[in-house]
Structures are given as C-alpha cells and as structure tokens.
Amino acid sequence: MENYFTIEKKLEGTLARAGVVGTSHGLIKTPTFVSVGTQATVKSLTTDMLKSAGSQVVLANTYHLYLEPGDELVRDAGGLGKFMNWDGPTMTDSGGFQAFSLGAAFGKGGVSKVARGDMVEEESTFEAPLATVTEDGVSFKSHRDGSEHLFTPERSIEIQHNIGADIIVAFDECTSPHASDAYQKEALERTHRWARRSLEKHQALGGPQQLLGVVQGGRVRELREESARFLAELSTSSGGFDGFGIGGSFNKDDIGTAVGWVNALLPEHKPRHLLGIGEPEDIINGVENGCDMFDCVTPTRHGRTGSLHTREGRINILNSRYRKDLAPVEEGCDCCTCAHYSRAYIAHLFRAGEMLAGTLSSIHNMRFVVRLTEELRQAILNDTFADYKNTFLARYKRAE
Amino acid sequence: MENYFTIEKKLEGTLARAGVVGTSHGLIKTPTFVSVGTQATVKSLTTDMLKSAGSQVVLANTYHLYLEPGDELVRDAGGLGKFMNWDGPTMTDSGGFQAFSLGAAFGKGGVSKVARGDMVEEESTFEAPLATVTEDGVSFKSHRDGSEHLFTPERSIEIQHNIGADIIVAFDECTSPHASDAYQKEALERTHRWARRSLEKHQALGGPQQLLGVVQGGRVRELREESARFLAELSTSSGGFDGFGIGGSFNKDDIGTAVGWVNALLPEHKPRHLLGIGEPEDIINGVENGCDMFDCVTPTRHGRTGSLHTREGRINILNSRYRKDLAPVEEGCDCCTCAHYSRAYIAHLFRAGEMLAGTLSSIHNMRFVVRLTEELRQAILNDTFADYKNTFLARYKRAE
Numbered sequence: 001m002e003n004y005f006t007i008e009k010k011l012e013g014t015l016a017r018a019g020v021v022g023t024s025h026g027l028i029k030t031p032t033f034v035s036v037g038t039q040a041t042v043k044s045l046t047t048d049m050l051k052s053a054g055s056q057v058v059l060a061n062t063y064h065l066y067l068e069p070g071d072e073l074v075r076d077a078g079g080l081g082k083f084m085n086w087d088g089p090t091m092t093d094s095g096g097f098q099a100f101s102l103g104a105a106f107g108k109g110g111v112s113k114v115a116r117g118d119m120v121e122e123e124s125t126f127e128a129p130l131a132t133v134t135e136d137g138v139s140f141k142s143h144r145d146g147s148e149h150l151f152t153p154e155r156s157i158e159i160q161h162n163i164g165a166d167i168i169v170a171f172d173e174c175t176s177p178h179a180s181d182a183y184q185k186e187a188l189e190r191t192h193r194w195a196r197r198s199l200e201k202h203q204a205l206g207g208p209q210q211l212l213g214v215v216q217g218g219r220v221r222e223l224r225e226e227s228a229r230f231l232a233e234l235s236t237s238s239g240g241f242d243g244f245g246i247g248g249s250f251n252k253d254d255i256g257t258a259v260g261w262v263n264a265l266l267p268e269h270k271p272r273h274l275l276g277i278g279e280p281e282d283i284i285n286g287v288e289n290g291c292d293m294f295d296c297v298t299p300t301r302h303g304r305t306g307s308l309h310t311r312e313g314r315i316n317i318l319n320s321r322y323r324k325d326l327a328p329v330e331e332g333c334d335c336c337t338c339a340h341y342s343r344a345y346i347a348h349l350f351r352a353g354e355m356l357a358g359t360l361s362s363i364h365n366m367r368f369v370v371r372l373t374e375e376l377r378q379a380i381l382n383d384t385f386a387d388y389k390n391t392f393l394a395r396y397k398r399a400e
Numbered sequence: 401m402e403n404y405f406t407i408e409k410k411l412e413g414t415l416a417r418a419g420v421v422g423t424s425h426g427l428i429k430t431p432t433f434v435s436v437g438t439q440a441t442v443k444s445l446t447t448d449m450l451k452s453a454g455s456q457v458v459l460a461n462t463y464h465l466y467l468e469p470g471d472e473l474v475r476d477a478g479g480l481g482k483f484m485n486w487d488g489p490t491m492t493d494s495g496g497f498q499a500f501s502l503g504a505a506f507g508k509g510g511v512s513k514v515a516r517g518d519m520v521e522e523e524s525t526f527e528a529p530l531a532t533v534t535e536d537g538v539s540f541k542s543h544r545d546g547s548e549h550l551f552t553p554e555r556s557i558e559i560q561h562n563i564g565a566d567i568i569v570a571f572d573e574c575t576s577p578h579a580s581d582a583y584q585k586e587a588l589e590r591t592h593r594w595a596r597r598s599l600e601k602h603q604a605l606g607g608p609q610q611l612l613g614v615v616q617g618g619r620v621r622e623l624r625e626e627s628a629r630f631l632a633e634l635s636t637s638s639g640g641f642d643g644f645g646i647g648g649s650f651n652k653d654d655i656g657t658a659v660g661w662v663n664a665l666l667p668e669h670k671p672r673h674l675l676g677i678g679e680p681e682d683i684i685n686g687v688e689n690g691c692d693m694f695d696c697v698t699p700t701r702h703g704r705t706g707s708l709h710t711r712e713g714r715i716n717i718l719n720s721r722y723r724k725d726l727a728p729v730e731e732g733c734d735c736c737t738c739a740h741y742s743r744a745y746i747a748h749l750f751r752a753g754e755m756l757a758g759t760l761s762s763i764h765n766m767r768f769v770v771r772l773t774e775e776l777r778q779a780i781l782n783d784t785f786a787d788y789k790n791t792f793l794a795r796y797k798r799a800e
Contacts, residue, residue, distance in 0.1 A: 039752040040745070046756065069723070069748040077726055077742060085740040323469070326477055340485040342477060345440070348469040352439040355755055356446065 005271045011380050015263045015290030018380040021271050023089040023166035024208045028056045031287045033373045034295035039064045040084040043300045044358040047086045052336050053367040059091040059295045063098030067142050071162035079164030090165040094156050097174045100131045103140025153197035161205050169245050170198035172214040177249045184218045191216050192230050210242035215262050224258050228265035243271040255285035263290030287376045299369050303362030306350050313397035322347045335367035405671045411780045415663045415690030418780040421671050423489040423566035424608045428456045431687045433773045434695035439464045440484040443700045444758040447486045452736050453767040459491040459695045463498030467542050471562035479564030490565035494556050497574045500531045503540025553597035561605050569645050570598035572614040577649045584618045591616050592630050610642035615662050624658050628665035643671040655685040663690030687776045699769050703762030706750050713797035722747045735767035
C-alpha cells in the first residue's frame, strides 16, 4: 500500500500539510488526534462517545493487551476493533516504551530508565522502572504479576498482527532524555537494526496492516537526522514502511527543533505520527513542523482529575468558584458535555465521587483536542494557519 | 391531580394491575422499575444509556442532594431533571431512611438503627449508624463532614420542592426489622403524624408535584393494616396523597404477606411504589401483590462488582470460565452491552480495572430488570401472568 496517504494541501513556508490516510477501516483526515485506549478502552468513554467527540482513530497499547487479556484472545475475538466495538481505524504501539517504563528488569545488566509520568497511563508498581536491553530485545517483568517476558522486534510484530490494528509500529527503544550521547547513539543503532527486523517480520506475516518505522535520537540533531535518513532510505525501497512514528521525550521547545529536523528529511508522501503528544500548543507546533497524527492519554487523564480544557487554558473544576456556576464548561464548545451539563453539575459529581464526573470531563477534553486538530486542518486548507495559531496561542495559558 | 393514575387492566385473582401514571414530564407505564440516581446520577450510566435501557423514571435521594450540592442549587439549575439532563419523570425519597442509616446521631436519646447494606448506596463512615428521633423530626450528622442537620416533615417537603422531582415522598421513619413491637407501634404513629404534616406542607407550597404517603409497620399485620387504612383515609379526602410508598425492610417472604396486606386495603386508583426492592423474584411477587413501581440500587451496584443478571440467575463475570467466552452476557438480551460486547471483553475490563467494566455491566443489569417489568406488564395485559411467572422462576436461581 505505497500510496495510502494523500496530501490535499501543503502550507507554504512551513512543513504543515492536510491529508487523508486510507486504512482497512476507513479514512483518517489529518492532522488528527488519536484517542488512546490503552487496554482496549479509552478510559471512562464509550466508543459512541468517542465518535461524538470526532475521534477517528483509537490506539491501544501492545504491552498491556499482551499481558491482559492476551493478544491471541483479541485475535480470536476478531481483532482490536471488533473486541472493543470500534468500527473505525485502530493503531497499536510497539510495546517497547511500556516494557521499559512499566516493566521491571530481571537478571543482570538492567539499564536505568526514567519513567516519564506524563506519558504513561499508569505508574509502575515496582520500585525501579528497569528493563534489560540486549541485541535481541527487551526482557521485563509484568507490572501486573511479576511474570517474566521478552519482547523482540519479531515478537512485537507478531503480537501486533494478532491484535490486528490497522496501523502498527516497529519495535524501538525510547531512551531517557538523561541518557548520555554515547548511549543515545548505541541505542539508536540498535533501534535501526530492530526497525529492519520489524519490517522483515511484518512482510513475512503479510496482510493489510500498515507499519510505521520509528525515528529516535533524543535531542541530538545529528542522531535525529541520521535516524530520519535511515528510515527514509528503508522506505523508498519497495515494501518499506508505510509511515513514520516520531518517538522520544519532548518538551515544548523540542517540537520546533527535533521534530522539524526529522520531518524535513522524511519522505513527504507518508504520514507522520508524533508519539505521546497531546498538549494544545505542542499539537499546533507539531502540525506546523510536519506531523499528521498525535496521541496522548492526557485528555482522559486530565478529565478524570477535573482539569478541563478551555480556550484560555485548563481550569480546575473543583475550584470553589465553579460550585454554583450554571454555565457550560466552555461557551461555544460543541461537545455533548457542554450541550447538556453545567460546571456546577460536573463539580458536584467530582465532590460526590461519581464516575460520571470523569466521563463528562473526558468527553469535553477529548472533543477539545480533536476539534483543535479539525480546526488546524481547516486552517491549512483555508490558508489561515498563521492567524489561527496566533489567535489560539494568544488566548491560551498553561493550566491553573 | 386526583386521577393521574389510569388502570388499563387488572389481573383476576391477584392484586396485579397494568396502568399509566401521568407526570409533568411524561407518562410512566406500570409496572415499572425506577432507576436510582442517588446523587443526581445513576452510577456509571449516562441518561442516554438509561433511555436505551428503557428506564422511565429516575429517583434521587433527598438526603444526598441536600448535603451536596444543596437543594437550592438544584432548584436554581432548573430542578433535578434539568440539572442531571434527564427529561423524563423524576422522583425523590423523603431523606428519612438515609438520615437514619447514613447520618450519625448527636446529642442524647439516639435510637439504634440497623443499616441494611443491600438497600443503601453507601455505608456510613461513622462507627454507629445512629440518629436522634423526636416528635419534631430526625437530627443527624452528615456522613460527609459531620455537620449537624435536622430533617422534619416540613423541611423534607421543602427540600423536595426545591429539588423539584415530579413525584416526592412524605417524611417517614423506616424502623429496623429488629425493633420491638412496642417501638414499631410508637414509630408508626409518629410516621402517621409526620405524613399529615408532610401533606399539609406540600399543599401549602402548591405546585404540580405528586406526593406519596408511606405505609410502614414492619412485619406486624395489625400495624401494616392500620397504616394502610390511615393513609387510605387521608387520601380519599380532597387533596390527599397522590399515591403510596410501601416502606420497610423486606425479605422474600414479606412480599406475599406484608405487601399484600397493605395493597388489599389501599385505594385502588392510586399508584403504589415498593421502596428499595430490585431482585427479580421480589419484583414479580410485588407486581402480583399489587405494586406498580419499584426502585433499587442493585442493578448498578451488582454491575460494578461484575455480578450480571441472566435468566438463570446472576453470574460472576470474573469467574475464569468467562475469560475466553466470546458470547454476549446473555443470548437474546436486547441491551446495548449484549449487542456489542462479549463476556470475555467485560471480564477483561474488570481485570484491567477499567471504568467501562461497571458501565457495560450496569447497562445490562438495568435493562434486565426494566425488561422484566415490561414483560410483566405485557403478561398482565395478555392474561399470561401466571405462565410468565412460573417459567421465569423455574429457570431463575439466586446468584452464584
């Protein structure tokens, strides 16, 4: 499926573009935000709610589904989409990131990893988030029951073929931002060997799934560009990667640098997914720097703690000022929560400890982020991107 | 509103009837099961899900809403239905039962109450579930923050007028089944005085709400009949009660005795609500013994713990036998959960600790109980009640 990505419009003077990705379960209009359904469910939301929020794609985590309920059960149930009642496009990640950040190392030679709390859905229950990396792959203990497991590129691809998502991801090592340059380089070269092994296994298994290669290299320009060139080369050959994931631990400033370096080199005619990014400013910068897809747990995680997106930044609905506030979370928002419920009601649900609190808040946050990507897409198509971006960022403040 | 209840058909040889209750927010076809939305939300369900499950009425608890977010806020938000986005009929209870079972007593003269775990939505966080009863009303401390409160019949009615449900309930004392006969008699006489005070306050406040008088009297036939006669008399006079609640702590056998004694004496042309009952056999027996409406927290409470209704009785979805079971919870069930999800998926959600587990299970359990009442109604209309009952009870076993 060489040409399954169509670019509708490129935004002059930037790397931004609007496009359409084709999958076996329908089209994905880009730029877009992918909902994260870690364990084959987007926390606190039904798939109908996701549809209403405008979500086009759900990404599940390979690490989690492999451990529970098991990838073979998901296969037997008809694949991820059927299992979780989502008839649109689906994705899985490679499992590598969670094996490092959630799995505990066993045996000798463990490599210390920094667990990045804002990028993982759950904290590890083990004291030290360690995993053992060898040329073969990553050994780890389950965060659920301590059982021992090994992910290799081949095993990751096999598991992802069982889970059966439309878009899957090559096995990679996501290094800590605190790792030395020497370790970054060593890890990157291994990740490239793993990319090749992932691709070979994927081709051997066959089928309609699309495979993304993952660009790594931390904040080191040389490594990022090396990684982009390596994957680009592997993808221009017939049967190469169908698109690219951009991995790493990013802060706000990295989007304009590391992400831009990479997208300037990656082949234009394949989609690019910026892994684990969900803050509004980061999405805007990511789009401007050539990314087509984004995913993050933050809309639902923030939602469950009462932190709600507005155009002025996130508000904490538990603040006493909202207790008797009968206005919707955000005037002008077209989500189901804002259409039917007041801030006072949602604040009441949080105070009362009711599950619906997290659900209504997550509906709003998901719609907010998805709508942002819809508007960015429209701004590219209409040539109003700079205006849109400036207006948005002038109003938007980081969370209360 | 003397004639707001229309009997469509009476089942010969029993007290059962099919009817229609009119309210300001639409008709209620009876017999029916009322969803309990304790804190202005039916736990784990949206109002759309309730609609899909066939729910016609939502009952909220006056005690809870009075404490959080406060009845005046609910009034200012446009009343219970508007506050929680439910456009159908609503009910509140009197608050008496929760003040006794959740509130902690202060001062002297506390009367010991037995908290009935299967009838209250939350356990009291206080050591002894005590409240102080005087002729005036019930003094209690909030289970939330220990603040002191007094419910009188007048205050209960005033709060219920603020909350603004279509059907409200006279303030009563629900005695422990372990109370002495002497205490039962004393409490019943007080409850009757409170009924009169509730009615007077309700009439003074005016408006379209309908008020139910509550029959008490424990398991003592003489007291139950006295209570039914007292309320019947108060209701034949102009401006009396619009219907009746039957309160108390019932076991399976009481439905055919205590409930039957009462309904044989209550005026036929007003609806009767059996308070706090939700087990299938009890609903069937309640309908046969003349009850029109039922409410209970069990469909959602059982749902959240993975105990799912089937025609053979409740199953525990966490039993390992369902781990790879790709069948729906119940073949032939018309609920949204059974239409789209497998037992294996729901079992996975529980194992994974996902909120959707309780939601999907509660959808099924709510539909099961509501559908049972729909089928009982149809069986009365079709003169097939005895067959339906015998077939249902022959299959149904108490929970695993």
